[in-house]
Amino acid sequence: DAKTTQPTSMDCAEGRAANLPCNHSTISGNEYVYWYRQIHSQGPQYIIHGLKNNETNEMASLIITEDRKSSTLILPHATLRDTAVYYCIVRVEGFQKLVFGTGTRLLVSP
């Protein structure tokens, strides 16, 4: 799996947008970018994934650069419940496992 680089931690004010960056400069053409989060010690929770195009769902938006070497997860209006560790993972199509790194610890404050 291609490796990803994320900041160790980030802060965000409640109600503001949280923009979480991820570098994946060695990504190859058939690798998807996935974002998961882990709230406290709960099981990882899927947020969003994409290949080339920007994606949006009810939880977040994913912006992937044209060269696909980096991406940004956007939580448009962060709440206190969004405080979690966010993982950016690249995964080969059809390749079965997800490999988790250390992620970004996002703290949303009032």
Added chain:
Amino acid sequence: EPEVTQTPSHQVTQMGQEVILRCVPISNHLYFYWYRQILGQKVEFLVSFYNNEISEKSEIFDDQFSVERPDGSNFTLKIRSTKLEDSAMYFCASRVGRERAEKLFFGSGTQLSVL
């Protein structure tokens, strides 16, 4: 939304004892996984399972570990002789297995404490 269910939520055992962690994946899913997370560390892949056999396993998944799908709904992880270092949160996950890119659904985990 459908959920992956894990039981028990907490399990305490003595070193050297066998433990079985149980999972009920989402009903139409075909691929099953076990991950673990030692306190303060990363989520680590253990094993994936498809079509009643192991499809991939990590170095952690040695002869002390085994997985089984004993019936059409349960997926179990057995540790034959537990060690202190097996203390961790164990997560089960599943996915449908029919699309190019799919999300994994994770259970809420079983906290295993080996004394």
